[in-house]
């Protein structure tokens with residue numbers, strides 16, 4: 001069967017799907033268009049088809065677990081790379097380049113013949129008709145795995161706050177934050193007005209979870225150590241890094257002793273940590289915490305997490321952050337062939353029923369678990385025979401800065417250099433691709449001895465917002481540079 005998809009179409013030929021017309025120019029400009037997904041209905045006697053939406057930790061591990069299985073797998077992602085999110089903050093703070101923490105999805109599955117990788121965005125799921133759709137193109141499935149991760153929550157103020165305080169979830173976010181942070185130092189170097197210069201050198205991180213702690217620590221290291229000697233008019237070490245946490249402690253998922261240790265470490269580095277400090281508003285000039293206004297040109301959002309809107313189209317029960325409340329086998333209620341994995345799922349670990357955390361190891365384990373289930377199903381096992389998902393918690397680590405981290409490994413709690421070395425080693429091990437491991441490790445060793453952040457690139461179009469050097473008032477100031 002041939003179905004039109006945009007200006008091109010797909011054809012079934014020897015059970016392979018062939019792009020039969022030229023790709024429209026629009027698709028070149030919009031690489032995440034779902035129209036690039038093979039559009040087809042099922043034909044009798046063909047192999048079963050699994051569609052995996054999302055090539056993050058869950059999606060990749062699920063597909064890999066099914067290597068050699070008698071099943072056609074279509075792996076759809078809006079990006080052409082798998083992203084190692086735990087090191088995103090290092091791209092945002094110019095320690096690593098984007099390519100160091102991303103790996104082409106096609107390359108991962110080069111040798112796995114039952115996987116077809118598709119660059120596209122799914123915008124709805126039709127469980128009644130067993131289809132996933134993007135635009136007006138729909139594709140049938142026998143099995144579906146929704147592995148779309150999580151996104152930011154701005155507590156209902158997305159439209160305004162997102163632009164004022166970027167969050168950190170993907171490479172675009174990371175390079176945007178990098179641009180804003182590096183630009184702030186450049187502007188401060190030229191700024192004549194003291195109050196304005198102070199605001200440029202003030203960075204507020206909202207949210208004291210692992211990402212907020214990492215970001216605050218890294219920003220302090222850039223300002224105090226890495227770039228200080230590169231500027232002539234400003235002392236970047238006088239920058240204020242403020243970490244705001246609405247709760248009474250940082251790293252709420254760890255033991256209170258480690259939260260306290262993280263706070264002490266950050267303060268020793270020069271970060272201002274404010275607990276019980278809830279952001280009530282944001283504006284162009286900074287952050288409001290109750291009645292107090294903190295003048296800051298750069299605000300980074302590391303507070304709320306929400307599930308992608310796509311999940312609402314499942315019609316399944318959702319929790320408050322929009323994650324799907326899945327069954328014990330990670331399937332969607334009443335749909336034993338549809339699974340939600342990773343950060344998108346609100347899952348409980350058997351037998352205790354403890355909530356499964358939104359962490360990479362949990363997503364990896366879920367991917368492998370569902371892979372096993374689908375293999376058994378293909379072998380004729382009934383859904384009733386499935387064992388519930390059990391999360392093996394191997395411990396949690398959070399880094400704070402160079403030679404500083406905290407760790408909770410099965411009740412063994414510690415911090416300092418050893419935790420930091422362990423954190424570094426684990427992150428290198430989990431990176432995909434030998435080149436990435438090598439480059440990241442070499443980069444870290446080099447930076448450790450030289451305090452250099454070589455990925456200090458301000459990319460894209462930008463305007464310098466500084467008072468005219470001749471002293472013109474701010475309203476009349478012109479951009480002094482426009483690239």
Ligand SMILES: Cc1cc2nc3c(=O)[nH]c(=O)nc-3n(C[C@H](O)[C@H](O)[C@H](O)COP(=O)(O)OP(=O)(O)OC[C@H]3O[C@@H](n4cnc5c(N)ncnc54)[C@H](O)[C@@H]3O)c2cc1C
Pocket residue numbers: 053054055056057058059076077078079081082083084085086087088089120121122123147148149150168169210211308310341342343344358359360361363
């Ligand atoms: C900044 C940051 C730091 C972190 N640090 C750590 C850490 O130190 N340790 C740790 O264990 N965990 C950490 N995490 C959490 C960890 O990265 C996640 O738990 C993990 O990535 C979840 O995996 P996933 O497969 O569910 O989703 P993701 O890895 O987020 O993958 C989701 C994929 O789905 C794709 N997608 C989304 N929507 C669509 C759609 N509609 N159509 C097609 N494709 C779509 C996305 O492009 C993406 O590739 C961190 C997360 C962040 C953001």
